[in-house]
Amino acid sequence: MNGFPNIILNFANACETTFEGSSLLHCPNIAADIKYCQSQGKVVILSMGGAAGSYGFSSDSQASQFADTTWNMFFKGTAAQRPFDDAVLDGIDLDIEGGGTSGYTAFISQLRSHFASxxxxxYYIAAAPQxxxxxxxxxxTLNSGWFDMVYVQFYNNYCGLNAYPTWFNFADWDNWAKTQSINKNVKVYIGAPGSPSAASSGYIDGSTxxxxxxxxxxxxxxxGGIMTWDHAYYNAVS
Known part of the structure; x- marks a missing residue:
């Protein structure tokens, strides 16, 4: 979801069909895939934000209202148009790389109130910080909202995997998890590029x-483990 609160979805060529009379993607094939993956014990979450897109909240009130919309369109709520029909996702991932800092704690709080129902x-709340x-x-938001896992992007920055051990800063994130996170059991993942072309810097081979x-x-x-960006580039740890 690279556009919100005016929703824009982008699943590349995996879904290009829309609801009749609407620009909102309608993805029954992905819906079937979601159900299959879940039947195999896999967790499927929706990523919000990204490096490109038009997104952000102007206030906590707007963010809370959008949490209601998200619940109705992608989880157990009801909406006239649901991109994945009756498939129910397992959580959301905040990959916020622009659009301001407002509203995300309120969004998480309201969404978690729906999860509690x-x-x-x-259900899971994740983030993918730099x-x-x-x-x-x-x-x-990382200090004030509940997160189950954090997929730290150790690439495209001075603290990337290619800077190990000098500038690689997993220690900072471990300290955050244990001393600042609301959820003291939060898991921190090593985010790695899937190939040299997946990031400007930070790629390392699978052995390293x-x-x-x-x-x-x-x-x-x-x-918690390793996050690879992304499946289309995946060869780093295969």
Whole structure:
């Protein structure tokens, strides 16, 4: 979702059909894929934001209202147009790289209140901050909102994987997880480019990534795993 609160969706060539008389994508094939993946024990979440798009909130009130819209369109709520029909997603991921800093804590709070209305299902709130700490757009939200996992982008910055061990700053994120995060059990993932063309800088080969991962795992209990950007580029750890 690279546009909100006026919703714009972009799933590349995986979905290009829209509801009749609307510009909103309607993706029954992705809906079927979501259900299949969930039947195999996989969690499917919707990413919001990105490096390009038109998004952001002007106030907490607008953000809270949009949480209602998100619940109705992608989770257990009801809406006249649901991009994935009756498929129910497992959470959202905030990849906020522009558009201001306002409203995200209110958005998370309101969305979690909806999640609480469906206690039989596990829902997730994630974020994908840049590695410089604190993150320019989500820094305050990371300290005031509930997150289950954080996919730190260790690329395109001085603190990327290619700067290990000198400037690679997983220690800062581990300290945040243990001392500042609302959820003290939050997991921090190492975000890695899937190929040299997936990022401007930060790509390392699979063997080097494995070495760094094992070193981080031996020192930091907040480590959750590896995030790869993205599937289309994926070859770093295969």
């Amino acid at each position: 469906d206690p039989g299902r596990q 590695c410089p700490f604190p993150d320019a757009y989500l820094g305050s 990534l494995s070495t760094i991962f094992n070193a981080v795992r031996s020192k930091y209990t907040s480590l």
